[in-house]
Amino acid sequence: MTDFRPAALRLASPSILSRRDLLRGAAALGGVAALSALPGAARAQSGLTVGFIYVGPRDDFGYNQSHAQGAAAVKAMEGVTVVEEENVPETQDVQKSMESMINLDGATLLFPTSFGYFDPHILTLAPKYTDVRFQHCGGLWSADKHPTNVGSYFGYIGMGQYLNGIAAGHASVTKKIGFVAAKPIPQVLLNINSFLLGARSVDPSITCQVIFTGEWSLAVKEAEATNALVDAGCDVITCHVDGPKVVVETAAGRGAFVCGYHADQSSLAPEKYLTGAEWNWAKVYTDMVSATLKGEAIPNFVRGGLADGFIKMSPLGPAVPEAGRAQFEAVKAEIEKGGFSVIKGPLKDNQGNVVAADGEAFLETDPVLEGMGYLVEGVIGSTS
Numbered sequence: 001m002t003d004f005r006p007a008a009l010r011l012a013s014p015s016i017l018s019r020r021d022l023l024r025g026a027a028a029l030g031g032v033a034a035l036s037a038l039p040g041a042a043r044a045q046s047g048l049t050v051g052f053i054y055v056g057p058r059d060d061f062g063y064n065q066s067h068a069q070g071a072a073a074v075k076a077m078e079g080v081t082v083v084e085e086e087n088v089p090e091t092q093d094v095q096k097s098m099e100s101m102i103n104l105d106g107a108t109l110l111f112p113t114s115f116g117y118f119d120p121h122i123l124t125l126a127p128k129y130t131d132v133r134f135q136h137c138g139g140l141w142s143a144d145k146h147p148t149n150v151g152s153y154f155g156y157i158g159m160g161q162y163l164n165g166i167a168a169g170h171a172s173v174t175k176k177i178g179f180v181a182a183k184p185i186p187q188v189l190l191n192i193n194s195f196l197l198g199a200r201s202v203d204p205s206i207t208c209q210v211i212f213t214g215e216w217s218l219a220v221k222e223a224e225a226t227n228a229l230v231d232a233g234c235d236v237i238t239c240h241v242d243g244p245k246v247v248v249e250t251a252a253g254r255g256a257f258v259c260g261y262h263a264d265q266s267s268l269a270p271e272k273y274l275t276g277a278e279w280n281w282a283k284v285y286t287d288m289v290s291a292t293l294k295g296e297a298i299p300n301f302v303r304g305g306l307a308d309g310f311i312k313m314s315p316l317g318p319a320v321p322e323a324g325r326a327q328f329e330a331v332k333a334e335i336e337k338g339g340f341s342v343i344k345g346p347l348k349d350n351q352g353n354v355v356a357a358d359g360e361a362f363l364e365t366d367p368v369l370e371g372m373g374y375l376v377e378g379v380i381g382s383t384s
Contacts, residue, residue, distance in 0.1 A: 165198020
């Protein structure tokens with residue numbers, strides 16, 4: 001059978017064409033509109049089409065998998081079509097992916113899920129596609145400078161890392177715990193600080209050493225960092241990288257306990273897994289899609305915590321002692337009531353500067369925490 005597609009589209013099999021490939025091929029035809037005449041060109045005929053974009057694979061046991069699980073819940077909703085693309089870097093490639101979802105699939109609600117998608121990529125396209133809603137995970141939307149068709153959503157998962165820290169504090173023998181982190185952005189710094197402060201609520205002498213890899217997903221550096229932390233005497237390890245699988249398996253393989261992040265990794269290290277701070281994006285996404293289907297506006301700034309169902313904790317593992325279980329459950333109940341502060345005075349950063357005066361406390365809902373630029377006293381490491 002003769003293939004009448006232009007050369008730009010014949011270069012790849014239809015089964016492996018990415019949205020970026022299709023958009024490049026459309027340029028060879030003189031525009032995106034020409035794709036509507038091609039076999040297999042996807043176009044929404046009715047209902048709501050929602051797009052999800054992931055910076056890594058959907059089965060990474062971590063950040064991207066948690067979002068894909070949320071997308072799966074949206075797929076089950078009546079009147080909704082879901083389109084997804086994985087392994088999209090934080091470059092102009094994400095602009096191509098978003099434009100293809102808008103122009104080829106008719107998507108009017110997009111969830112570009114990676115932190116680096118926001119500026120400049122979402123902010124570049126939003127003024128061009130004013131009828132499309134861009135919901136970004138982790139970006140701090142500001143009414144005075146950002147488009148109104150852009151929104152920001154995130155969860156107070158630092159509270160989950162605080163609970164991780166409580167479990168770690170009860171399990172640690174060396175009183176040294178470790179954290180493998182990607183980049184020193186505010187959300188990551190809050191998680192590191194919360195982990196250490198949770199552990200110090202058990203024993204104020206505990207320290208936490210952090211190693212930044214510089215990338216959201218880089219298996220070699222994650223393994224090297226984990227091994228370095230264990231070599232330094234850290235006997236409980238957690239992380240904030242996209243796919244915690246390497247950290248969990250490497251730490252457990254070295255005999256250290258682990259606390260998970262993003263999703264449940266207990267199956268990777270059943271005996272060494274203490275608990276984990278997980279996202280519950282299914283609730284978040286179905287709530288926002290339901291509002292859209294009803295014609296209701298999604299708030300530009302959406303946040304929630306344990307009580308709101310935005311985050312959840314993995315079941316406690318067998319290595320958590322009874323005293324640890326009791327404290328974990330009691331503090332979890334306090335957090336769910338609301339009004340709980342992890343960052344409270346007197347508190348200094350690890351450079352000796354006061355970050356919270358005596359009697360001063362920052363609730364999880366305080367936007368100032370999303371501008372955090374320090375590591376607290378007791379954290380061994382640097383943000384630069």
